[in-house]
Amino acid sequence: MIWSTGCALSARGTLSLRRMRFVAFGPIFLLTAPASAPCIGKTGPAPSITPLVPAIHKIIDNEMPGLESLYKLLHAHPELAFAEEQTSARLAKELKALGFEVTTSVGNTGVVGIFKNGPGPVVMVRTDMDGLPVTENTGLPYASKIRIRDKEGREVGTMHACGHDMHMTCWTGAARTLVQLKDRWQGTLMFIAQPAEEIGAGARRMLEDGLFKRFPRPDFALGLHCGPGPIGHVAYAEGLLLANVDTIDITVRGKGGHGSAPHTTIDPIVLAARIVIDLQTLVSREINPSDPAVVTVGSIHGGTKHNIIPAEVKLQLTVRTLKDSVRKHVLEGIARIAKAAALSARAPEPIIRVEVDNYTPALFNNPELAQKTVSAFKSVLGADKVKEIAPIMGGEDFGRYGRAGVPIFFWFLGTQDPSQVKAAHEGGPPLPSLHSDLYYPVVEPSIRTGVLSLTVGVLNLLGK
Ligand SMILES: [Zn+2]
Numbered sequence: 277m278i279w280s281t282g283c284a285l286s287a288r289g290t291l292s293l294r295r296m297r298f299v300a301f302g303p304i305f306l307l308t309a310p311a312s313a314p315c316i317g318k319t320g321p322a323p324s325i326t327p328l329v330p331a332i333h334k335i336i337d338n339e340m341p342g343l344e345s346l347y348k349l350l351h352a353h354p355e356l357a358f359a360e361e362q363t364s365a366r367l368a369k370e371l372k373a374l375g376f377e378v379t380t381s382v383g384n385t386g387v388v389g390i391f392k393n394g395p396g397p398v399v400m401v402r403t404d405m406d407g408l409p410v411t412e413n414t415g416l417p418y419a420s421k422i423r424i425r426d427k428e429g430r431e432v433g434t435m436h437a438c439g440h441d442m443h444m445t446c447w448t449g450a451a452r453t454l455v456q457l458k459d460r461w462q463g464t465l466m467f468i469a470q471p472a473e474e475i476g477a478g479a480r481r482m483l484e485d486g487l488f489k490r491f492p493r494p495d496f497a498l499g500l501h502c503g504p505g506p507i508g509h510v511a512y513a514e515g516l517l518l519a520n521v522d523t524i525d526i527t528v529r530g531k532g533g534h535g536s537a538p539h540t541t542i543d544p545i546v547l548a549a550r551i552v553i554d555l556q557t558l559v560s561r562e563i564n565p566s567d568p569a570v571v572t573v574g575s576i577h578g579g580t581k582h583n584i585i586p587a588e589v590k591l592q593l594t595v596r597t598l599k600d601s602v603r604k605h606v607l608e609g610i611a612r613i614a615k616a617a618a619l620s621a622r623a624p625e626p627i628i629r630v631e632v633d634n635y636t637p638a639l640f641n642n643p644e645l646a647q648k649t650v651s652a653f654k655s656v657l658g659a660d661k662v663k664e665i666a667p668i669m670g671g672e673d674f675g676r677y678g679r680a681g682v683p684i685f686f687w688f689l690g691t692q693d694p695s696q697v698k699a700a701h702e703g704g705p706p707l708p709s710l711h712s713d714l715y716y717p718v719v720e721p722s723i724r725t726g727v728l729s730l731t732v733g734v735l736n737l738l739g740k
């Protein structure tokens with residue numbers, strides 16, 4: 277099965293609505309884990325999961341009506357990156373009601389909840405909170421009707437088109453379940469609600485605000501993301517799961533003038549067209565074919581009228597790579613190609629803006645943590661419902677917690693009707709992708725598997 281998901285990121289909060297295409301790449305890449313990854317074995321035995329499963333299901337059954345209501349409330353009230361005021365207040369309230377020590381405004385609108393329950397490992401569970409500037413077209417009774425003005429002053433709808441409302445609901449459900457089972461485990465829960473995943477900035481802001489200094493440093497961190505696989509299923513990778521995501525703006529400069537006198541101008545439209553074509557050789561001719569990379573020019577804008585040669589053209593690019601060495605090559609190559617094209621046209625050097633620090637780094641699952649968690653998933657979900665997948669070219673800033681030295685594990689939660697998934701794979705109508713105005717999860721079973729997998733994943737790491 278080919279899984280597809282993704283968070284199309286771009287600079288300054290603008291959003292690429294282009295449907296992202298993800299490909300299952302043959303064998304898993306031979307990369308090594310970060311040297312700082314600690315040994316998983318140090319935490320001692322986890323409480324045996326199997327005897328707890330009936331109790332977990334019973335708690336989820338009891339909590340389900342409230343969780344469904346919470347999901348629909350969150351779905352109907354999406355807030356954009358770094359504007360998650362009501363959302364974070366609601367999540368803080370949920371954790372406080374369960375007895376967590378709660379700190380708000382961490383990294384802007386982030387929430388950190390700590391629940392200490394004796395000696396043992398610290399396990400972090402992360403949800404993201406932000407919605408997208410997408411006008412919802414699902415027709416659901418609980419569809420978002422919220423409209424806002426974007427930075428350009430245009431009125432746009434907002435929608436949880438990436439399923440972060442489902443993540444928040446599962447996160448809340450796992451917190452409720454784990455607290456009700458507190459006699460069966462020891463350790464510390466660290467539940468965090470992160471802002472601004474969609475612009476690749478929230479994890480970084482929380483880390484810069486002392487997430488791992490002001491609060492107990494986690495021994496492990498877990499998180500999940502909705503995917504378009506069937507309900508009841510999860511998918512994961514042992515190691516590299518998601519790509520480096522970079523966003524680049526290029527201003528191609530020329531010399532404007534009359535369309536009838538091109539010899540008196542330097543035409544930036546022709547120059548930009550050349551750059552777009554030249555960029556296609558970067559991945560195809562310079563990068564080893566076994567190293568996946570994507571350079572997409574998602575936007576090109578220049579000119580106002582038929583007979584005016586403009587002074588500049590603007591290009592917007594998204595770049596996806598899996599290896600850091602490939603990322604460096606591609607970013608340098610883009611600048612080299614753009615400058616060389618300008619030089620050949622006697623044009624001023626283009627202005628190239630790469631947000632080198634504010635990018636989404638590749639997400640690398642700790643292999644030991646992945647194996648340990650996946651074996652627990654298989655025992656409760658069934659081995660046939662837990663699928664290993666190859667890395668995909670989407671991005672997620674959860675990877676930053678791993679780069680900060682904490683072993684992380686991130687997985688995809690199936691959210692779609694199995695018959696529709698099957699039909700799509702057999703050539704039927706494709707299912708709406710994440711970020712589509714038509715995407716929505718099947719609510720109750722998605723919550724159930726999300727809460728179950730998070731709860732089991734945490735219990736499997738805690739001591740007793
Ligand atoms: Zn997204």
Ligand SMILES: [Zn+2]
Nearest residue numbers: 282283438473
């Ligand atoms: Zn997302």
